[in-house]
Amino acid sequence: MELRLLVTFEKVATVLSFTRAAAELKYAQSSVTSQIRALESSLGAELFDRLGSRIRLTEAGERLLPYARQILELADEARTAVSSAGEPEGTLTVGTMESLTNHRLPPLLELFHHRYPKVRLSFRTTIGDETRQALHQGTYDLGFLMEAETEHPGLETEVLGAEPLALVAAPDHPLTGRPLTTADLLPVSLLATEPGCAYRDLFERELTALAPVTFMEFGTIEATKRAAATGLGVALLPEVTVAAELSEGSLVRLDWQPPFTLWTQLAWRAGKRLPAHARLFLEQTRKLLAEQG
Structure with missing residues (x-):
């Protein structure tokens, strides 16, 4: 089996489209089709069912896919080991989220920039299901998750620690200065980032278990913080994202503890051999x- 044929097969199997695979590989579509046929001929088995404009893997294709990925990952690892003379080298596409990118990861980016300049980091901001899907498809090499669950089908996960949350409001908000129950939050204006963010979804679930609620939604954490500081309502956010505002007094922490715990995690596709530069990043x-606590 030629390596280039396995590269093409893995891409088609990942995106389930000859047209999209050709675009991503920068081939003519006819080249992708002929390479898949050549691979099928060498193996004596059809790898894809053609269903009009759609395709799907056959049983033989399903069996081949994990082997193809292992072979390609080993080839990349061998190429890196030979070419880099021991110095970490390679590209990592990492799914992340606003809270981590802005408030936890800058020291890591600085470290890699100065100490490991041959490791090229590409951060993509997505959350939850989008990150998991990109890991399954091979679009991301690694992905940060902030979830209550620590096991995800088809992924291997390292839990990096609990992510503290803080319910915040403007200093003159009526709920400041007294212990609160979840029921106390029902009448007030609630601010949040977009749906799909784990802490927002879990917060909403706790509230709607008592009564229907409506959130005023903002596109970013920064916009949500500013809205809370101007007195528009209360917001549940990762503590690290509001630490500066709490310290300077533009926001205060309300006396309510969420009845759930979020875990910051780094995940990758199950069975994937992490190359040396990915293991270094982990x-x-x-x-x-661990240093940030």
């Missing part, structure tokens, strides 16, 4: 978050 991320 090691340095683990160290950084």
Whole structure:
């Protein structure tokens, strides 16, 4: 089996489209089709069912896919080991989220920029299901998750630590200065980031268990913080994202503890052999978050 044929097969199997695979590989579609036929001929088995404009893997294709990925990952690892003379090198596409990118990861980016310049980091901001899907498809090499669950089908996960949350409001908000129950939050204006963010969804679930609620939604954490500071309502956000505002007094923490715990995690596709530069990123991320507490 030629390596280039496996590259093409893995891409088609991931995106389930000859047209999209050709675009991503920068081939003519006819080249992708002929390479898949050549691979099928060499193996003596059809790898895809053609269903009009759609395709799907056959049983033989399903069996081949994990082997193809292992072979390609080993080839990349061998290429890196030979070419880099021991210095970490390679590209990592990492799914992340606003709270981590802005408030936890800058020291990690600085470290890699200065100490490991041959490791090229590409951060993509997505959350939850989008990150998991990109990991399954191979679009991301690694992905940060902030979830209550720590096991995800088809993924391997390292839990990096609990992510503290804070319910915040303007200093003169009526709910400040007294212990609160979840029921106390029902009458007030609630501010949040977009749906799909784990802490927002869990917060909403707790509230709607008592009564229907409506959130005033903002596109970013920064916009949500500003809205809370101007007195528009209360917001549940990762503590690290509001630490500066709490310190300077533009926001205060309300006396309510969420009845759930979020865990910051780094995940990758199950069965994937992490190359040396990916293992280095995992090691340095683990160290950084442990130092940050």
